[in-house]
Structures are given as structure tokens and as C-alpha cells.
Amino acid sequence: MAKVELKGVAKSFGAVRVLDPIDLCVEPGEFVAFVGPSGSGKSTLLRMIAGLESVSEGDVLIGGEEVTFAEPSERGTAMVFQSYALYPHMNVYDNIAFNLRLAKRPKSEIDAQVREAARTLRLEDLLERSPAQLSGGQRQRVAIGRAIVRHPKVFLFDEPLSNLDAALRVQMRLEIARLHREIGATMIYVTHDQVEAMTLADRIVALDDGAIQQTGAPLDLYARPSNRFVAGFIGSPKMNFIPAEVIDGTRAGVGLRLHAGDGTSFGLGALKSAKAGPVSVGVRPEAIRLHIAGGTPPAGTLEIPARVDSVERLGNVTYTYIDVGSDELLTVQSGGDVQLKSGDQALAAIQPESFHVFDAAGKTILSASAAPART
Numbered sequence: 001m002a003k004v005e006l007k008g009v010a011k012s013f014g015a016v017r018v019l020d021p022i023d024l025c026v027e028p029g030e031f032v033a034f035v036g037p038s039g040s041g042k043s044t045l046l047r048m049i050a051g052l053e054s055v056s057e058g059d060v061l062i063g064g065e066e067v068t069f070a071e072p073s074e075r076g077t078a079m080v081f082q083s084y085a086l087y088p089h090m091n092v093y094d095n096i097a098f099n100l101r102l103a104k105r106p107k108s109e110i111d112a113q114v115r116e117a118a119r120t121l122r123l124e125d126l127l128e129r130s131p132a133q134l135s136g137g138q139r140q141r142v143a144i145g146r147a148i149v150r151h152p153k154v155f156l157f158d159e160p161l162s163n164l165d166a167a168l169r170v171q172m173r174l175e176i177a178r179l180h181r182e183i184g185a186t187m188i189y190v191t192h193d194q195v196e197a198m199t200l201a202d203r204i205v206a207l208d209d210g211a212i213q214q215t216g217a218p219l220d221l222y223a224r225p226s227n228r229f230v231a232g233f234i235g236s237p238k239m240n241f242i243p244a245e246v247i248d249g250t251r252a253g254v255g256l257r258l259h260a261g262d263g264t265s266f267g268l269g270a271l272k273s274a275k276a277g278p279v280s281v282g283v284r285p286e287a288i289r290l291h292i293a294g295g296t297p298p299a300g301t302l303e304i305p306a307r308v309d310s311v312e313r314l315g316n317v318t319y320t321y322i323d324v325g326s327d328e329l330l331t332v333q334s335g336g337d338v339q340l341k342s343g344d345q346a347l348a349a350i351q352p353e354s355f356h357v358f359d360a361a362g363k364t365i366l367s368a369s370a371a372p373a374r375t
């Protein structure tokens with residue numbers, strides 16, 4: 001286990017800056033996920049830690065030692081790629097043993113290491129097979145085995161599960177979590193899949209456009225996103241955004257008008273900045289409840305007239321897409337079946353405490369204070 005420190009690490013390819021200076025400290029034994037959309041710079045950052053990509057500015061330290069210009073093999077890191085990069089003509093045993101043989105380790109030690117890795121990864125019965133005779137998940141386990149036997153100070157994963165089907169991804173996700181619990185090594189894991197990041201990581205680093213947008217525990221990013229990018233990226237289905245306007249503000253609270261329904265206006269607690277003007281209001285799909293007109297809503301509930309666009313019933317959960325006269329359809333998540341159908345008129349009930357508010361530049365000026373509505 002080792003600490004990984006990035007001090008002002010930046011990257012340009014020629015004149016094109018792809019990563020702004022990054023400061024980050026990954027603690028010994030910590031599991032950190034780099035998450036972000038395609039092209040945000042995740043792989044480039046990981047490859048600079050591995051030494052597979054040169055660093056344009058700043059310093060990389062592993063275990064307190066400066067390795068900015070060190071060869072990949074001198075850094076004590078092992079990388080696992082999306083393409084498993086196994087040797088097709090070698091069996092599983094030889095694939096796992098390869099680096100140890102290269103390092104001229106004694107035969108008995110190699111054998112003990114390979115068998116230990118095979119046990120950890122449940123590959124004992126597959127050691128004689130060639131990669132072509134393995135499933136995608138088994139191949140990925142062999143690739144991880146090859147990393148384990150090197151006893152790296154830091155494991156680096158670049159989208160290791162992207163080639164697997166959905167069921168296998170879930171299974172391998174659990175395997176990687178178990179591996180981290182068992183060997184306790186420092187792990188940095190790149191993914192564009194926020195569910196993988198949320199479920200595996202102690203801490204998430206959300207990247208967009210070559211810059212860190214937010215760093216924090218998964219549920220912190222979910223509950224208190226620092227900007228609209230993180231709010232929209234973390235959480236599935238994603239947060240709904242409704243254009244709105246600050247119409248009046250005092251130190252104690254503000255009035256907002258939603259560009260939805262019949263232009264509902266309502267009051268909220270004080271925003272971090274309450275300048276009059278356009279903002280956007282974010283609301284999670286599970287914080288909206290749909291019902292047919294009638295009955296008295298609990299005090300303070302906003303009710304916005306909505307037309308049901310479509311309904312997706314998945315058994316345990318239903319997604320209803322509603323038109324509230326805003327820019328985009330809103331997604332509503334509820335449990336079980338929903339009696340509404342396409343074309344129905346309904347009311348979307350929302351507690352204002354569940355709103356997040358973002359200024360025109362996308363910065364969070366209010367985080368939701370209410371727990372999501374239960375259905």
C-alpha cells in the first residue's frame with residue numbers, strides 16, 4: 001500500500017491542454033475512482049501515474065517518492081486494462097506467471113504466487129486453459145491475476161469491466177470490491193460508469209473537461225454536488241433540471257419562479273448568491289410524486305400540472321416521463337406499478353426542500369435539505 005500524490009500535474013499534447021493542473025492525494029489503501037464522460041482526461045491522468053504518458057507540468061509521488069520521470073517498471077504500480085492484453089498462445093498459468101518469470105523469480109516462488117492469485121480470483125480450475133477458452137469475466141480475472149502477483153504498491157484500473165455484459169459487470173464489480181477488502185492495496189479505478197464508481201470507491205474524483213469538478217465520498221457527491229455537472233452525472237436516472245428565475249431575494253430567503261407548469265413561484269431558504277436572474281433548479285427523479293388532481297397536499301408542497309408522456313414499468317421500479325411545459329421531459333421514479341398512462345393529466349408534487357439550485361454558470365447555490373420522498 002502506498003500513498004499517491006499529484007502536485008499540479010497537467011498534460012498538454014502539443015499546444016492542446018487536455019488536463020489542467022491537478023492536485024490530489026490518494027491515501028494508502030484507499031479506493032479512488034476517476035469518473036467522467038468520454039474525453040474528460042481520466043485515462044491520461046491514470047497513465048501519467050503509471051508512467052505510460054509523460055507529465056507536462058507538476059510532480060507525481062508514490063509512497064512519498066518522486067517518480068515523475070521514473071520508468072513504469074520502477075513505480076511499483078500494476079495496470080489492468082479494458083482490453084485484457086493476455087498472451088493468446090499461453091495458458092492461464094503462464095499468463096499469470098509471465099512477469100515473475102521475466103523478473104527471474106525462483107520457480108517455487110512463482111508457483112506459490114500463481115496458485116495464491118488463482119485462489120483469490122477463483123481461477124484454480126482454469127489454469128490449463130488458453131485465453132480463447134475463457135469467458136470475458138474469466139479473462140479479466142486473469143488480467144487482474146497478472147497484476148496481483150507483482151504485489152504492486154498501487155493498482156491502476158482503466159475501465160476494466162467495459163467489455164463485459166451487464167450481469168458479468170455486476171459480478172466482477174463485487175469481485176473487485178472483495179479483492180480490495182482482502183489485499184487492502186491502494187487502488188485507482190477509471191470508469192465512465194457512475195454506478196461502478198459509486199459502489200466501489202471510498203472516494204470519487206469527478207472529472208470534466210480536463211479538470212476536477214468535485215472530490216468526495218460517493219453519497220456526498222450525490223447529496224451535495226458542487227455544480228450542475230456533478231449533479232447530472234452522479235445518480236441514475238439523472239437529476240432533472242428546470243429553468244427558473246430568482247424574482248426577489250432577501251438575506252433570509254428568495255422567491256423563485258419555475259419555467260414550468262403555470263409559472264409557479266415559491267419561496268426557498270437563502271441561496272449562497274441570490275442575485276435576480278436565471279438559475280436552474282435540479283430535482284432527483286425519486287423526489288417527485290405523481291397523483292391525479294384531488295385531495296389536499298401536505299403544506300408547502302408544490303404541485304405542477306403535468307402531462308404523462310410515457311411510462312416505463314420495470315417491475316420493481318417505474319419511470320414516468322412527464323411534460324411540465326419546461327425545456328425537457330422530467331423523469332419521475334416510483335416503486336412498483338403506476339396506474340397512469342401516456343396522455344394522462346396529473347400533478348407532480350415536489351417538496352421545495354428537495355430542490356438543488358444552480359446559478360447561471362452551473363455552480364451550486366443551494367443543496368437539497370430534504371430526504372427524497374418515499375413511495
Ligand SMILES: Nc1ncnc2c1ncn2[C@@H]1O[C@H](COP(=O)(O)OP(=O)(O)OP(=O)(O)O)[C@@H](O)[C@H]1O
Nearest residue numbers: 013016018036037038039040041042043044045192
Ligand atoms: N496521444 C494523444 N494525442 C492527442 N490528444 C490526445 C492523446 N491522447 C488523448 N488525447 C486527448 O486527451 C483528452 C483526454 O483523453 P482521455 O483518453 O484521457 O479521456 P478519457 O476520459 O479516458 O475518455 P474515455 O472515457 O473515452 O476513455 C481527449 O480530448 C483526447 O482526445
Ligand SMILES: [Mg+2]
Nearest residue numbers: 042043044158
Ligand atoms: Mg479512457
